[in-house]
Amino acid sequence: MEKFHLSDSDLKKLNSKRGLLxxxxxxxxxxxxxIRYYDYEKQLKKLQVELIKxxxxxxxxxxxxxxxxxxxxxxxxxGAIRRATERMNPRHLRIVxxxxxxxxxxxxxxxxRYVNKFPKxxxxxxxxxxxxxxxxxxxxxxxxxxxxxxxxMSQVNDFERMIVQSGIRLVKIYMSISKRxxxxxxxxxxxxxxxxxxxxxxxxxAQELWDEYTDYKRKMFENTKNTNLPWKIxxxxxxxxxxxxxxxxxxxxxxxxxxxxx
Numbered sequence: 040m041e042k043f044h045l046s047d048s049d050l051k052k053l054n055s056k057r058g059l060l061x062x063x064x065x066x067x068x069x070x071x072x073x074i075r076y077y078d079y080e081k082q083l084k085k086l087q088v089e090l091i092k093x094x095x096x097x098x099x100x101x102x103x104x105x106x107x108x109x110x111x112x113x114x115x116x117x118g119a120i121r122r123a124t125e126r127m128n129p130r131h132l133r134i135v136x137x138x139x140x141x142x143x144x145x146x147x148x149x150x151x152r153y154v155n156k157f158p159k160x161x162x163x164x165x166x167x168x169x170x171x172x173x174x175x176x177x178x179x180x181x182x183x184x185x186x187x188x189x190x191x192m193s194q195v196n197d198f199e200r201m202i203v204q205s206g207i208r209l210v211k212i213y214m215s216i217s218k219r220x221x222x223x224x225x226x227x228x229x230x231x232x233x234x235x236x237x238x239x240x241x242x243x244x245a246q247e248l249w250d251e252y253t254d255y256k257r258k259m260f261e262n263t264k265n266t267n268l269p270w271k272i273x274x275x276x277x278x279x280x281x282x283x284x285x286x287x288x289x290x291x292x293x294x295x296x297x298x299x300x301x
Contacts, residue, residue: 079279086286087126088301094127094163096295101160103207106289107169110214111252112242113224115275119214119285120165133158136167139182149173149191150198157207170195174259179251180241192262199268209268210292212285214275218249 097104106123108116120134135156144152150170158164168176173191177183183191202209216224225242228234245252260270271288275281 076279079283082283083122083286086283086290087122089290089297090123090127090286091301092297092299093290093293093295094131095299095301097163097293098128098131098161099299103158103160104163104210104293105158105166105202105207106163106210106212107166107171108212108214108285109168109171109175109270110275111216111221112239112245113221113228114214114216115278115281116167116214118278119212119275119282120167122282123286123289124165127163131161132163132165134165134167149187150194157202170198171259174262175252175255176241179248179255180244192258196263196266199266203268208293210289211268211270212288213270213272214281214285215272216275218246220276221249222246 096102108120110116117136124132124134133156137152137156140152153166153170156164156166170191173183173188174195178185178188199209225238225246228237263270271285271292273281273284273288
């Protein structure tokens with residue numbers, strides 16, 4: 040078994056309140072993991088301070104911001120959004136995770152129910168899945184026709200161009216995980232009575248339809264690659280680093296005032 044040598048800095052971390060919580064936050068004592076988690080929590084706190092600055096700037100300047108998170112089932116979209124928003128002012132942000140469309144919504148222009156959730160002045164809206172459902176999830180699972188899919192693909196770039204031209208800032212993040220990691224996370228959800236509600240009929244078929252998801256995902260990236268609104272693809276097998284990278288990308292994408300007092 041490989042030995043792990045603790046430096047004085049590592050010992051100081053583990054002897055702190057945050058370090059002890061990290062050490063006991065698991066089924067077995069893992070010093071390396073505890074130190075990594077300590078560093079992550081410390082980094083996360085700094086990033087969350089910057090997010091508060093960003094939000095304060097957005098409120099003061101009546102900015103409108105949309106941040107969309109896409110990715111396969113169990114890719115960590117919800118977890119990343121929770122970490123990004125947990126210290127922000129809830130009165131000036133919304134998290135949107137739309138259910139399947141109603142009959143009335145099915146009769147409307149596809150983008151309409153998403154437009155209805157767009158931010159007002161001084162507000163940030165996080166979409167946990169977005170209009171890109173029609174680019175991947177819907178065609179893979181037969182929830183739309185091929186004609187509806189083709190119409191979406193022909194309209195989405197113009198739609199997003201109109202969003203930006205109207206003064207809304209748009210950030211697009213895709214959380215990418217491996218097939219093996221998705222299977223592992225599904226198993227954890229199934230075995231956890233507090234999380235079993237997360238599994239849906241669509242989730243149950245995700246492994247079986249892995250290659251179909253991959254094909255449509257590639258088409259989505261190909262269709263949007265020559266626009267001024269590129270995707271930020273984040274490798275999300277490791278949740279902590281993926282969350283930090285997602286927040287860093289948001290901060291990099293919005294030209295907020297970093298000197299603002301909070």
